[in-house]
Amino acid sequence: MPLSGKQFTDLIPQLQSICGKTNVIYHADELRVYECDAYTLEKMPPDAVVLPGNTSEVEAVIKLCRDRNLAIIPRGSGTSLSGGVLAVDGGVVIGLSRMNRILDVDFRNRRALVEAGCINVHVTQAVQSEGYLYAPDPSSQFACTIGGNVATNSGGPHTLKYGVTTNHVLGMEMVLPDGETVWLGTQPGGPEDIDGCDLRGAAIGSEGMFGIVTRVLLRLIKAPQSCKTMLGIFESVDDAASAVSDIIAAGIIPAALEMMDQLIIQAVEEAYKFGFPLDAGAVLIIELDGQTTGLSSLTDQIQDICRNKQAREVRIAASKEERALIWKCRKRAFGAIGRLSPNYLTQDGVVPRSRIPEMMKFIKQTAEKYQLRIPNVFHAGDGNIHPLILFDEKDKDQVKRAIQAGHDILGKCIDFGGSISGEHGIGVEKVDFMSRQFSPEDLEAMMKLRKTFDPDMRCNPDKCFPSASRCIDFTLKKQISA
Amino acid sequence: MQLTASHIEDIESAFESARETGARISSIHLPGFQKLLDHHPENLTATVEAGMTLQAFQEKLSTAGQWLAVDPPNPERLTIGALIAENVSGPRRFGLGTVREHLIGMKAVLADGSIIRSGGKVVKNVAGFDICRLFVGSRGSLGIILEASFRLNPLPESEMIMGCQTQSSEETEDLLEAIMKSDLNPMLLDLHNLGTEEQSASYGYWQIMVGFAGTREETQAQMHSLNNLNPFKVTTLDYLNRFGNSDSDATPETTAVRPSEVVEYCEQLGSTKFVARAGNGVIHHHDSSHAGKLARNPQVLLDRLKSTFDPKGILAEIS
Numbered sequence: 001m002p003l004s005g006k007q008f009t010d011l012i013p014q015l016q017s018i019c020g021k022t023n024v025i026y027h028a029d030e031l032r033v034y035e036c037d038a039y040t041l042e043k044m045p046p047d048a049v050v051l052p053g054n055t056s057e058v059e060a061v062i063k064l065c066r067d068r069n070l071a072i073i074p075r076g077s078g079t080s081l082s083g084g085v086l087a088v089d090g091g092v093v094i095g096l097s098r099m100n101r102i103l104d105v106d107f108r109n110r111r112a113l114v115e116a117g118c119i120n121v122h123v124t125q126a127v128q129s130e131g132y133l134y135a136p137d138p139s140s141q142f143a144c145t146i147g148g149n150v151a152t153n154s155g156g157p158h159t160l161k162y163g164v165t166t167n168h169v170l171g172m173e174m175v176l177p178d179g180e181t182v183w184l185g186t187q188p189g190g191p192e193d194i195d196g197c198d199l200r201g202a203a204i205g206s207e208g209m210f211g212i213v214t215r216v217l218l219r220l221i222k223a224p225q226s227c228k229t230m231l232g233i234f235e236s237v238d239d240a241a242s243a244v245s246d247i248i249a250a251g252i253i254p255a256a257l258e259m260m261d262q263l264i265i266q267a268v269e270e271a272y273k274f275g276f277p278l279d280a281g282a283v284l285i286i287e288l289d290g291q292t293t294g295l296s297s298l299t300d301q302i303q304d305i306c307r308n309k310q311a312r313e314v315r316i317a318a319s320k321e322e323r324a325l326i327w328k329c330r331k332r333a334f335g336a337i338g339r340l341s342p343n344y345l346t347q348d349g350v351v352p353r354s355r356i357p358e359m360m361k362f363i364k365q366t367a368e369k370y371q372l373r374i375p376n377v378f379h380a381g382d383g384n385i386h387p388l389i390l391f392d393e394k395d396k397d398q399v400k401r402a403i404q405a406g407h408d409i410l411g412k413c414i415d416f417g418g419s420i421s422g423e424h425g426i427g428v429e430k431v432d433f434m435s436r437q438f439s440p441e442d443l444e445a446m447m448k449l450r451k452t453f454d455p456d457m458r459c460n461p462d463k464c465f466p467s468a469s470r471c472i473d474f475t476l477k478k479q480i481s482a
Numbered sequence: 483m484q485l486t487a488s489h490i491e492d493i494e495s496a497f498e499s500a501r502e503t504g505a506r507i508s509s510i511h512l513p514g515f516q517k518l519l520d521h522h523p524e525n526l527t528a529t530v531e532a533g534m535t536l537q538a539f540q541e542k543l544s545t546a547g548q549w550l551a552v553d554p555p556n557p558e559r560l561t562i563g564a565l566i567a568e569n570v571s572g573p574r575r576f577g578l579g580t581v582r583e584h585l586i587g588m589k590a591v592l593a594d595g596s597i598i599r600s601g602g603k604v605v606k607n608v609a610g611f612d613i614c615r616l617f618v619g620s621r622g623s624l625g626i627i628l629e630a631s632f633r634l635n636p637l638p639e640s641e642m643i644m645g646c647q648t649q650s651s652e653e654t655e656d657l658l659e660a661i662m663k664s665d666l667n668p669m670l671l672d673l674h675n676l677g678t679e680e681q682s683a684s685y686g687y688w689q690i691m692v693g694f695a696g697t698r699e700e701t702q703a704q705m706h707s708l709n710n711l712n713p714f715k716v717t718t719l720d721y722l723n724r725f726g727n728s729d730s731d732a733t734p735e736t737t738a739v740r741p742s743e744v745v746e747y748c749e750q751l752g753s754t755k756f757v758a759r760a761g762n763g764v765i766h767h768h769d770s771s772h773a774g775k776l777a778r779n780p781q782v783l784l785d786r787l788k789s790t791f792d793p794k795g796i797l798a799e800i801s
């Protein structure tokens with residue numbers, strides 16, 4: 001419930017006294033920056049935004065909100081693609097952007113302690129000279145925060161081999177919505193193992209609904225000795241998709257296995273000028289890494305598999321620079337979509353990897369059925385699709401068709417025994433699909449877990465679970481994301 | 483009380499009598515739940531009932547050249563349910579992680595009798611909260627695990643175990659550190675004082691154990707690089723049996739420290755036998771005066787978890 005004038009005028013000075021005047025944002029025009037995340041079709045400004053500088057300030061802000069029964073909404077960099085930081089019903093956004101330091105790096109024990117607002121890529125940048133890295137590498141890694149990654153259990157191209165955020169977070173400090181600070185999992189300076197339930201694991205992927213994460217203890221891994229990046233160039237998506245399932249079925253787990261289809265290749269080529277063949281049906285980016293000596297036989301095996309699937313060519317990146325450019329093209333592919341269409345909507349459902357060829361066919365049929373263009377750029381090795389449904393928001397009929405196409409695709413993921421989200425989370429965007437993937441009992445158990453952390457359900461409310469407070473209009477529009 | 487279930491109804495009636503008598507269900511046996519429900523080699527995933535032993539599961543997976551990449555002791559007795567609920571692990575956890583890294587889905591029955599699923603059968607999935615991991619290490623306190631889905635690994639083409647005797651704690655720490663900081667990618671990094679196989683009677687010599695797995699080409703290359711750091715000999719994992727069998731009636735103590743503190747800790751153990759996961763900081767030993775307590779979860783959360791998931795207290799105590 002948005003605050004009344006009196007409540008509001010009271011609140012601001014108190015927030016200011018905790019975090020300092022400049023760190024409280026409450027003017028309507030300034031709040032506009034915070035009215036949505038990278039899912040831009042729904043907008044709702046919070047009542048205020050505070051930017052605390054340390055854990056005790058977070059605690060003080062939370063206690064103030066607790067006493068006034070206000071919703072609190074944790075926010076990192078706002079790159080969520082599911083409306084995770086939308087202030088659906090007002091409340092105070094707690095932004096972690098000032099808490100962005102790397103506090104300690106311990107190479108001997110392969111750990112780094114960071115504040116939750118630390119930008120993902122800064123961790124690897126800080127440790128790579130010693131030959132280490134932080135493995136989860138979402139395409140948004142230059143912008144998104146570790147706290148946001150923890151809340152969404154982020155993945156990225158290299159999580160195929162190395163695992164997602166939950167496999168690389170040892171522990172975390174969390175301020176619970178009642179103001180109490182707890183440490184979950186491995187403590188800084190403590191042993192890796194702790195007794196009992198894996199509460200750290202339970203809290204990762206909780207979409208900001210359990211509390212505010214303030215510090216995170218990350219696992220560092222040794223950077224692989226060498227890597228080999230290949231481009232498999234195929235005549236059709238079909239062939240590329242079968243090559244993906246053949247690679248996995250052969251028991252090869254590359255470090256990354258990504259697919260781009262023709263429309264994406266063309267957009268990316270225009271934007272970043274790599275030299276992709278514009279007439280190729282699909283390109284696979286296949287990266288192997290590990291011990292130098294082990295790579296050559298696997299490279300041969302992968303080349304054979306690709307050729308068996310009629311690959312026109314398998315190119316191997318000749319230099320570090322070429323590899324970097326390939327990854328730039330892949331990681332910034334979403335950014336190139338502006339050249340194709342004024343708007344797009346992306347889904348990130350998952351199917352068993354052997355169903356990728358069928359899923360790609362289904363997406364093609366769906367595009368034809370609704371007379372839409374749907375390019376694909378995705379984590380093929382994980383079965384994690386990212387169809388980008390293009391539309392023009394000025395064409396209302398097209399908007400409707402785009403939404404319906406998105407629904408059909410998510411429905412198919414469920415039918416194939418998959419999941420509605422592999423990394424972007426449910427947020428407000430996919431709320432209505434939860435009851436298609438899960439039974440009422442499953443959802444009830446999740447609610448129990450949530451209440452363990454947040455008995456009043458004040459932390460990031462109106463997310464993940466279907467709730468009665470939402471209006472029809474909201475339901476209609478919410479499939480569209482930036 | 484002990485729960486033995488051949489059918490889901492047996493669990494329901496056990497819950498019923500626990501509610502009536504106020505006795506907690508402290509041990510769980512699921513002889514009726516031992517089926518492999520699905521195995522998709524082409525996806526490297528499988529779903530299995532919780533009463534199957536780990537060994538039986540591994541045998542089935544191996545027919546397709548795959549395995550669940552965990553290696554806790556006594557797999558012939560350890561059920562899948564216990565593997566998760568007790569969160570047990572073995573020496574290869576350094577390279578392969580513990581069961582939490584491989585678990586992708588779960589079906590369980592909660593204290594109120596509801597049957598729930600969490601996660602799924604795909605390798606990447608963020609839909610819904612992670613109740614699977616909540617159950618890892620839960621020791622039967624939150625519900626009874628009925629089924630679990632895992633991501634699998636291909637069985638490595640080759641595996642190589644290498645051992646090297648060290649003369650002093652300084653040399654041990656230097657060598658461990660050098661291995662940790664090198665380009666090597668060991669799957670196993672242990673330290674023990676059980677001597678070598680030939681010396682089996684004479685304890686006291688410290689041995690660093692390093693294991694590699696992968697293609698033959700890879701393990702050979704890593705072996706050579708390791709020998710360039712320090713001369714090692716090809717050996718076996720026999721020390722694990724020798725530790726398990728000595729003092730057979732005493733359950734070993736387990737202490738956890740940071741990896742950098744392993745050597746110092748082991749030195750304090752004196753002549754007590756130990757096997758340490760040097761890369762993870764877990765030390766199994768027989769000195770009860772050194773029984774280290776693990777850090778505990780925040781009590782406030784444990785209390786609330788228990789009161790929401792098992793308000794009548796019919797399941798085991800939570801930790």
Ligand SMILES: Cc1cc2nc3c(=O)[nH]c(=O)nc-3n(C[C@H](O)[C@H](O)[C@H](O)COP(=O)(O)OP(=O)(O)OC[C@H]3O[C@@H](n4cnc5c(N)ncnc54)[C@H](O)[C@@H]3O)c2cc1C
Pocket residue numbers: 037038073074075076077078079080081084085096116117137138139140143144145146147148149150151152153154155156157207208209211212213214334335423424460
């Ligand atoms: C171009 C682009 C590419 C992307 N590529 C990927 C990708 O490859 N893989 C992937 O997984 N995602 C991807 N994303 C999605 C997004 O970047 C991730 O979800 C990321 O983890 C969000 O981080 P953030 O700091 O921006 O969090 P925000 O967007 O600010 O918040 C996301 C969620 O986390 C919660 N949250 C944030 N900080 C905290 C905290 N400190 N404590 C508790 N909760 C918190 C919020 O409440 C919200 O629910 C992409 C997004 C874009 C725009």
